[in-house]
Each structure stands twice: as structure tokens, then as C-alpha cells.
Amino acid sequence: MVEHRRWNDILAYAILTFGVFIVVFPVYVALIASTHDAATVVNGNMPMLPGSHTLENYYRAIFIGGSRASREPVGHMLMNSFVMAMGIALGKIVISILSAYAVVYFRFPFRQTAFWIIFVTLMLPVEVRIYPTYKVIADLKMLDTYAGLILPLIASATGTLLFRQFFMTIPDELLEASRIDGAGPFRFFKDTLLPLSVTTMAALFVIQFIYGWNQYLWPLLITTQESMQTIVTGIKKMLTTTDELAEWQLAMATAILAMLPPVAVVVFMQRLFVRGLVETEK
Amino acid sequence: MEKSAVFKGKLLPYLLLVPQLVITLVFFYWPASQAVWQSFLREDAFGLNSEFIGLENYQALLAQPEYYKAMATTVVFSSLVAALSLSIALLFATQADKNLKAAPTFKVMMIWPYAVAPAVAGVLWLFIFHPSLGTMARPLRLMGFNWNPMLNGNHAMALVVMAAVWKQIAYNFLFFLAGLQAIPRSVLEAGAIDGAGPYRRFWTITFPLLSPTTFFLLVVNVVYVFFDTFGIIDAVTGGGPAGATTTMVYKVYADGRLGGDLGGSAAQSVILMVIVIALTAIQFRYVERKVQY
Numbered sequence: 001m002v003e004h005r006r007w008n009d010i011l012a013y014a015i016l017t018f019g020v021f022i023v024v025f026p027v028y029v030a031l032i033a034s035t036h037d038a039a040t041v042v043n044g045n046m047p048m049l050p051g052s053h054t055l056e057n058y059y060r061a062i063f064i065g066g067s068r069a070s071r072e073p074v075g076h077m078l079m080n081s082f083v084m085a086m087g088i089a090l091g092k093i094v095i096s097i098l099s100a101y102a103v104v105y106f107r108f109p110f111r112q113t114a115f116w117i118i119f120v121t122l123m124l125p126v127e128v129r130i131y132p133t134y135k136v137i138a139d140l141k142m143l144d145t146y147a148g149l150i151l152p153l154i155a156s157a158t159g160t161l162l163f164r165q166f167f168m169t170i171p172d173e174l175l176e177a178s179r180i181d182g183a184g185p186f187r188f189f190k191d192t193l194l195p196l197s198v199t200t201m202a203a204l205f206v207i208q209f210i211y212g213w214n215q216y217l218w219p220l221l222i223t224t225q226e227s228m229q230t231i232v233t234g235i236k237k238m239l240t241t242t243d244e245l246a247e248w249q250l251a252m253a254t255a256i257l258a259m260l261p262p263v264a265v266v267v268f269m270q271r272l273f274v275r276g277l278v279e280t281e282k
Numbered sequence: 283m284e285k286s287a288v289f290k291g292k293l294l295p296y297l298l299l300v301p302q303l304v305i306t307l308v309f310f311y312w313p314a315s316q317a318v319w320q321s322f323l324r325e326d327a328f329g330l331n332s333e334f335i336g337l338e339n340y341q342a343l344l345a346q347p348e349y350y351k352a353m354a355t356t357v358v359f360s361s362l363v364a365a366l367s368l369s370i371a372l373l374f375a376t377q378a379d380k381n382l383k384a385a386p387t388f389k390v391m392m393i394w395p396y397a398v399a400p401a402v403a404g405v406l407w408l409f410i411f412h413p414s415l416g417t418m419a420r421p422l423r424l425m426g427f428n429w430n431p432m433l434n435g436n437h438a439m440a441l442v443v444m445a446a447v448w449k450q451i452a453y454n455f456l457f458f459l460a461g462l463q464a465i466p467r468s469v470l471e472a473g474a475i476d477g478a479g480p481y482r483r484f485w486t487i488t489f490p491l492l493s494p495t496t497f498f499l500l501v502v503n504v505v506y507v508f509f510d511t512f513g514i515i516d517a518v519t520g521g522g523p524a525g526a527t528t529t530m531v532y533k534v535y536a537d538g539r540l541g542g543d544l545g546g547s548a549a550q551s552v553i554l555m556v557i558v559i560a561l562t563a564i565q566f567r568y569v570e571r572k573v574q575y
Contacts, residue, residue, distance in 0.1 A: 008480065012377040013384070019374045019451075020391045026406040026448065027398075029417055033409065044415045099302040106295035107288050114299050121310050123562045127509045127531050128554045131538045131547055132313035132320065140308075152309040160302065172287040185289045214399035216513035217535065232399045236517050239405070248409065255402050262397035267390060274456065277396075 027259070034058070034253035041248045053249070061253040074254050077231040080149075081213055082261070084230055087150035088212030089205045096159030096204075097197065101189060103160070104167040105175070122157045126218055134221050144228045149219055153212065158280050159204055165279070166200045167193070203276030206269050210262045231258040314555070320548035339549040348525060349533070349550075356529040359443065360507035367447040368499060371454030372492075376484065378455075379462040389459065396452040400445075401513030407445035408518045431519065435526025438519045442527050445514045450506060454499055461495035462488065501565045505558070530554060 029048075033041050036051035065073040102108075103115050126133065133152050142148030170193070178188045219230045229237070235258060238251045266273050321339050325332040343349050378388050395403070410418050413430045422429040431437040465488060473483045512531055515521060521528035521536055528536065534554065538547030 009380065009382065012380045012382055015377045016374060016388045020388065023392060023395055023448070023451070026410055029410055030406050042415050044420055046417060095302040095305060098298040102295040102298035104285055105288055106291055108292070108295045111295070114303065118302060118306055121306055123559050124314060124555055125509045125558070127512060128534070128551050128558065129313045129317050130535065131544060132316035133309060135316065136309065136313050151305055155305045155309040168285070172285060175287045185291055185294055210397050216399060216401040216516070232401050232513070235405050236401060248415065251405065252409065255405055258402050259398050263394050266394050266397040270390060277456065278460065
């Protein structure tokens with residue numbers, strides 16, 4: 001360090017503490033709201049300390065569901081979100097590691113064309129083509145199915161580019177050595193490439209799991225049955241009634257439940273998360 | 283860059299590519315080309331009849347005052363969110379870059395909101411600033427401020443901006459911190475020896491060296507505001523009141539779903555696609571430059 005001044009450190013602590021306060025405050029309020037009964041939350045003067053209805057609220061949210069606008073238990077929505085997020089994360093890893101393997105380790109006609117066909121998808125997020133994509137899903141009879149939730153969201157190049165970049169850093173000698181040992185494309189992939197790619201796969205998994213879990217517009221459009229709803233879209237539906245009737249304490253309990261899995265992933269897999277975030281943006 | 287050692291297989295590479303190519307063609311190229319085609323058609327609400335009308339959808343769209351309003355809203359919204367989240371994140375990142383014992387703890391505490399879904403972030407902020415039951419609404423009213431995001435367009439915009447900034451700080455913080463840590467300490471020490479204080483060192487050394495990161499983040503933030511904030515807007519305001527928070531992406535959704543105007547919605551999609559492609563092109567040119575340095 002260039003110089004060490006006491007006031008400088010104190011200032012840094014003060015600013016960062018203030019920052020953490022801003023970041024935590026909305027979640028703290030939600031957490032508190034999820035421990036009170038409906039009347040306390042709605043009267044506009046909610047105390048800033050936990051109440052006594054925690055278990056009741058979470059039990060009702062998870063197993064029974066709201067009594068008004070949305071009657072779907074959150075437990076089921078959590079399951080849908082989990083299937084969707086896992087499907088997107090794993091699906092993307094599988095298709096992109098295979099295509100990157102083909103593009104990097106083989107020479108064949110139209111290789112560049114195939115790469116560009118995949119590459120262009122980077123440019124257009126699903127939001128700009130929602131209705132046509134909706135129509136495709138409807139024509140394929142995939143409304144209200146997990147396949148319909150998952151497949152359009154894995155049609156993107158990020159994973160392929162990430163694996164391609166990683167494969168390029170693997171020394172050619174490894175391929176030559178396994179060739180001398182008599183390994184074909186399958187053996188090389190299974191015994192050499194896959195074990196080396198574990199960290200890259202894990203980093204991509206973390207980013208894609210969060211991406212999949214947090215989807216909003218797409219599940220909102222293509223799920224019509226409440227039984228297929230994901231938790232992120234479910235919260236909004238709990239609140240689409242007149243304000244006096246909205247069960248905010250349940251909505252806030254649901255918001256906390258919706259945050260927990262992806263936040264836990266970031267906190268406990270921080271290294272992989274940072275790596276995935278930085279590398280998919282390259 | 284190409285590999286020199288490769289396999290020969292004739293059929294195998296195509297088989298490996300099939301899953302991704304099929305998914306990309308069916309769920310990306312087909313719908314994207316449909317959007318372009320549909321923008322030249324007039325379709326009834328049930329999709330039973332359609333006729334080719336050339337550029338009429340675009341003409342109708344560009345004659346709509348609401349479309350220009352949505353453009354203006356998008357510009358205001360994205361500049362506010364980008365400017366606020368970048369400067370706040372930079373302030374926190376420069377503090378976390380100092381040699382503090384608790385720096386790793388602060389880092390985790392700052393980055394986790396990245397994992398919160400935009401729609402959930404929106405609901406959290408809506409609850410705090412809800413005009414009748416929000417924790418912050420009461421103090422605001424006691425101060426004599428007639429806070430009501432349900433009726434006042436500026437209040438609604440302020441609320442949506444707060445939620446969007448709150449969520450984006452994490453991402454910007456992470457990249458700024460990485461950028462700061464990549465600046466060689468020796469350069470800063472040289473500045474200190476020449477008698478520059480921390481403030482002067484920041485503006486004459488750190489900030490210019492950080493400019494590639496800042497520029498990259500600027501592009502990413504604009505793309506974020508365009509698309510990922512859909513959930514925030516839908517959860518907090520639903521584009522209202524009176525269209526005050528209807529951005530271009532929200533209008534694509536609202537016109538297609540609520541208005542049943544698929545041709546107009548498709549024309550808007552096409553215009554958005556052009557904007558995103560332009561933004562991505564800018565980003566790629568910049569990335570190339572960074573590689574050369």
C-alpha cells in the first residue's frame with residue numbers, strides 16, 4: 001500500500017457499511033414482513049423487528065398457497081423453478097460442450113458456417129422475439145411443458161464460446177499423446193477433455209442456474225396452468241388483486257424462498273460464480 | 283487461432299453439432315425470421331387471416347406518439363440506471379480495493395444481489411415504497427411529500443430506477459473491483475512519490491486506467507436496462523401510470539399481448555433487434571481493441 005492513513009480506513013469502512021446497509025435493507029424488510037400476520041403488514045406501520053407468525057406464514061406459503069389470487073402452493077412452484085433451472089444449466093452444458101468439441105477438434109466442410117450460425121445467437125436475447133417464439137412453442141405443442149420452458153432459453157452461444165476458448169488453451173501434445181496410446185475421439189473426450197473441463201463446466205453451471213431460476217417473461221407467457229408456474233412468476237400473481245386484499249406477508253415469504261437458492265449458489269460457490277461471470281462476458 | 287492436431291472423423295463432427303444446431307434453428311432462427319416476416323403482415327387477433335402490407339406496420343408505428351414516448355422513456359431510464367449504478371458501484375469498489383481486513387466479507391455482501399431475480403427485486407422495492415403500506419412511504423408523507431408511484435409517473439420512474447440500480451450494483455462492483463486490482467501498484471506508488479494525494483491519484487491514474495472496464499460496463503448496463511429490467515417494470519408498475527414506465531421492450535410485450543397488435547409488435551421487435559446488433563457490434567470492436575493493447 002502506498003500510504004496508510006487511519007482516517008482513510010475509517011472512511012472506507014463507513015462507506016462500505018452504508019453500502020451493505022442499502023443492499024441488505026429491502027431484503028431485511030421482506031424478511032420481517034414474512035414473520036407478521038396480514039393485519040400488521042397492511043396497516044402501514046409495520047414494526048422493524050420479527051413477529052410471531054413466521055412458521056405459520058411459511059407453512060401456508062409452501063404447502064397451501066394463497067387464499068385469493070393464486071392458490072398454487074409455493075412448494076410446487078419451487079419444484080418447477082428447480083427443474084427449469086437445472087434443465088437450462090445442464091442442457092446448455094451438454095449441447096455446447098459437444099458442439100465446441102466438434103468445432104475445435106475436427107476439420108470438416110461448413111465448420112465455419114456452423115460456428116457462425118451458433119455465434120449469431122449472442123446478439124438477440126429472447127425478449128425481442130417473444131411472440132414468434134411463443135408461436136413456435138404453441139405449434140410444437142410444448143405450452144405448459146418443461147421442454148417449452150427450457151429449450152428456447154438454451155439456444156444461445158455463450159456456452160459454446162466458453163468451451164471453445166477453454167479447449168484452445170489445452171496443449172496439442174495431450175491429443176497427440178492419447179493418439180499414440182490408441183485413443184479415438186470418444187476415448188479422448190471421455191478420458192482427457194471431460195476431466196480437464198470440470199471447472200469450466202461448474203462455472204457455466206452456476207451462471208446458467210441463476211439465469212434459469214430468475215427467468216420471468218418467458219415462463220409468464222408460456223405457462224397457462226397454475227401447476228406449471230415458476231416461483232418468480234408466482235409472486236407477481238399473488239399481488240395482482242386489489243391492494244387491500246393482497247396477502248403481502250405470503251408474497252414476502254415467497255420472495256425470500258425465491259431468493260434463497262440462487263443467492264446460496266453465489267455465496268457458497270463464490271469463486272466459480274466470479275469465474276463464470278467474468279469468462280462468459282469475454 | 284486453430285488447433286494443428288485434429289481428428290479426421292467424417293460423420294462424427296456433424297453428429298456432435300446436431301443438438302445445438304437443431305435447437306438454434308428451431309428456437310432462434312425460425313422465430314427471429316418469423317418476427318421479420320410478421321412485421322410486413324397484417325394479421326387478425328386470432329392469426330387466421332394475414333395479408334402482406336409492406337412497410338405499413340413501420341409507418342403506423344412511427345406515426346404513433348406513444349412509440350416516441352416509449353423511446354424517450356427508455357433513454358431516460360437507461361441513462362439514469364447506468365449512471366447511478368456505475369458511479370455507486372465505483373465508489374464502493376474503490377473502498378473495497380483498499381487494504382482492509384474485512385474486504386472479502388464486504389465483497390460477498392455486495393455481490394449477492396446479482397442472484398436476485400429482477401421481478402423479485404421489483405417486488406421488494408414496491409413493498410418498501412408502496413404508497414399505503416410501505417415502510418418508507420410513511421416517513422415521506424410525514425415530511426410533507428405526496429409520494430404515490432401508482433399515480434405519479436415520475437415517482438413510478440424513480441421507484442423502478444431504484445430497484446434496477448439496486449440489482450445492478452453487484453455486477454458493476456465485481457467488474458470494477460477486478461479492474462482496480464489489475465492496476466499495477468507501482469504506478470500508484472510512483473504517483474505518491476511525486477506527491478499526489480489519494481484524490482488526485484484516483485482521477486489522474488486510476489480512473490483513466492479503468493476506462494476499458496468502464497466502457498465495457500456501460501454497454502453491458504445498457505443491454506441490461508433494455509432487457510433484464512422487464513421483470514422489474516412488470517412487477518412494480520406494469521408500464522404505468524399512463525405509460526410513464528413503458529420502455530421499448532415493455533411495449534413489444536404490451537402491444538402483442540394486451541393490444542393483440544402482432545404486426546406492430548413484430549415491427550418493434552425488428553427495430554429492437556437492429557439496436558441490439560448495433561450495441562453488440564460496438565462491444566466487439568471494443569473487445570478487439572482491448573486484445574491489441
